Amino acid sequence: xxxxxxxxxxxxxxxxxxxxxxxxxxxxxxxxxxxxxxxxxxxxxxxxxxxxxxxxxxxxxxxxxxxxxxxxxxxxxxxxxxxxxxxxxxxxxxxxxxxxxxxxxxxxxxxxxxxxxxxxxxxxxxxxxxxxxxxxxxxxxxxxxxxxxxxxxxxxxxxxxxxxxxxxxxxxxxxxxxxxxxxxxxxxxxxxxxxxxxxxxxxxxxxxxxxxxxxxxxxxxxxxxxxxxxxxxxxxxxxxxxxxxxxxxxxxxxxxxxxxxxxxxxxxxxxxxxxxxxxxxxxxxxxxxxxxxxxxxxxxxxxxxxxxxxxxxxxxxxxxxxxxxxxxxxxxxxxxxxxxxxxxxxxxxxxxxxxxxxx
Numbered sequence: 001x002x003x004x005x006x007x008x009x010x011x012x013x014x015x016x017x018x019x020x021x022x023x024x025x026x027x028x029x030x031x032x033x034x035x036x037x038x039x040x041x042x043x044x045x046x047x048x049x050x051x052x053x054x055x056x057x058x059x060x061x062x063x064x065x066x067x068x069x070x071x072x073x074x075x076x077x078x079x080x081x082x083x084x085x086x087x088x089x090x091x092x093x094x095x096x097x098x099x100x101x102x103x104x105x106x107x108x109x110x111x112x113x114x115x116x117x118x119x120x121x122x123x124x125x126x127x128x129x130x131x132x133x134x135x136x137x138x139x140x141x142x143x144x145x146x147x148x149x150x151x152x153x154x155x156x157x158x159x160x161x162x163x164x165x166x167x168x169x170x171x172x173x174x175x176x177x178x179x180x181x182x183x184x185x186x187x188x189x190x191x192x193x194x195x196x197x198x199x200x201x202x203x204x205x206x207x208x209x210x211x212x213x214x215x216x217x218x219x220x221x222x223x224x225x226x227x228x229x230x231x232x233x234x235x236x237x238x239x240x241x242x243x244x245x246x247x248x249x250x251x252x253x254x255x256x257x258x259x260x261x262x263x264x265x266x267x268x269x270x271x272x273x274x275x276x277x278x279x280x281x282x283x284x285x286x287x288x289x290x291x292x293x294x295x296x297x298x299x300x301x302x303x304x305x306x307x308x309x310x311x312x313x314x315x316x317x318x319x320x321x322x323x324x325x326x327x328x329x330x331x332x333x334x335x336x337x338x339x340x341x342x343x344x345x346x347x348x349x350x351x352x353x354x355x356x357x358x359x
Contacts, residue, residue: 004035006084013045018099021354027061031107036066042074076192094174101222122212127168128219130347139343169198172221203253
């Protein structure tokens, strides 16, 4: 069973080392039946030359199974991924952003999951998130309930709606090739140059009655964000179009999914709607701050805004006693600190290992 991995790239010549590390993480996979499809999305620098030289060198493990596709006009990450899908020949298709990494057991675990679960069409990996904020490093493992794969489909949808698809959707998600062949499931063109196109893909899965399967036992994807460079990830989140993307996703999928929940449970519908309304209000505040020229100050406080939003949700909508929340907060901080310390060590050790391979 061949696993095709689609990697969109754009203008990365100055950060080529990130792509090299991503490719080296593919070379370390314990499952070796891989096809790698790199799609250059209209780069105007020497990105294509650098990539072409790398994949043609004798040391590159997948020299004979790597495709480099170059398009003349920058159309955005969604279009690039969809183009990569059309060139994939594997029975399984996965996605990896150029600055993220796969742990060595990723491909093997994903393939084994599909073989063991013939009715599963999409697999979502457990991800380790690494942030380098102007030299200050943090990392954490995204928490997902251990019983998520055994939940009934309605509870499963409710959880994902409430938690905005807690999985690395842009890197690591893998689906059977037939999932994409009828064009029902694809990355949205409107969000191609905006943000959250991967979250919308997740909602499209739910809308079509497709239930992703979560791999939970260990993190097999490392998602990186370097906030002192112009990365598409956090850079996109801090743009005005984040607000537009949220509205588009809500009208495109989220609203109908929430209405469907209402048919099953009014109280659950109210809880989810309140949470999305609060998110909408938070985006409005972000947009006002950005438009008022406070972008730099806001970008350094985005974590504080997220914590305030979470506190407001629990107090205003779930009616949790604020004094109780204050009492429990030290325990929450301790748990998060322990999680982050272990996760950061794992991330840094793997980065050091890959840097050694690239020398």
